[in-house]
Amino acid sequence: MGQKVNPISFRLQAHKKWDSRWFAPKKDFAKFLIEDDKIRNAIEKRFASRPTIDRVEIERTENLITIAIHTAKAGVVIGKGGAGVQELKAQLEKLVSLPVRINIEEVRRPELSAKLVAENIAHQLERRINFRRAVKMALQNVMQAGAKGVRIEVAGRLNGAEMSRREKFSEGSVPLHTIRADINYHGARAQTAAGVIGVKVWINKGERND
Structure with missing residues (x-):
């Protein structure tokens, strides 16, 4: 689920x-x-x-x-x-x-906004920056901002490759079923010369008890 x-x-x-x-x-x-x-x-x-x-x-x-x-x-x-x-x-x-x-x-800490992170990666992909570099920089910035975990998926013709594929990157913990976990999520699209590349970002801000 x-x-x-x-x-x-x-x-x-x-x-x-x-x-x-x-x-x-x-x-x-x-x-x-x-x-x-x-x-x-x-x-x-x-x-x-x-x-x-x-x-x-x-x-x-x-x-x-x-x-x-x-x-x-x-x-x-x-x-x-x-x-x-x-x-x-x-x-x-x-x-x-x-x-x-x-x-x-x-927004005090934009690095903890899944929407801003996803759109920033998408903009970099549109400027033909290597997807691994863009994603790893985003992972590092999110974790330094105090997140408990982050997961990023990119899918499409990455770096202009002939075959489309999906790559997943993660750091820390991103629980999917723990309802008290404060998970921020967003999906963005990068319109590149090779086609559309999808970017999905999950950010775990920790557990909430309210």
């Missing part, structure tokens, strides 16, 4: 929480879901040139949508004098049916 279940959804009842938090009547559910997807896609596209966005949390009330953007580089998102946030707010309000409020929260 540990091979098939997303580690985050597997722990939702224990210590993880949904990134979209709202209730809606049946007639509005599909509309709100599509709006959330548009919000996430717009934010990811705006900052796609380099990995900066860790996660986007969305909360709805009757007359407001609150968007919390967790980022490794708050200055890039906020922009000069807050101009970046205002532009983003105006862009998002064109996509949704309610006014938008944006909160920027800085």
Whole structure:
């Protein structure tokens, strides 16, 4: 089962929480879901040139949508004098049916974010850096940041090889069935000249008792 279940959804009842938090009547559910997807896609596209966005949390009330953007580089998102946030707010309000409020929260240790690590490796692969070098540097940085364990998988035509293959790298302990283990997971895609290379990252931050 540990091979098939997303580690985050597997722990939702224990210590993880949904990134979209709202209730809606049946007639509005599909509309709100599509709006959330548009919000996430717009934010990811705006900052796609380099990995900066860790996660986007969305909360709805009757007359407001609150968007919390967790980022490794708050200055890039906020922009000069807050101009970046205002532009983003105006862009998002064109996509949704309610006014938008944006909160920027800085990620203290980006090395412990599976999304940022996966996207960083994917960007390096797109720049034709050797996959072993990129992955081993990521493993080293994650462990130095205080993780209990990390596991990284890359799959595809690695280094432009004729045959696609899957390579796995790990350090420390990454338990798949221990629900109290705080596992952060993300999958990213690198679009290379040889084809798409998939990158999956699991980071074990230790056990939680709350």
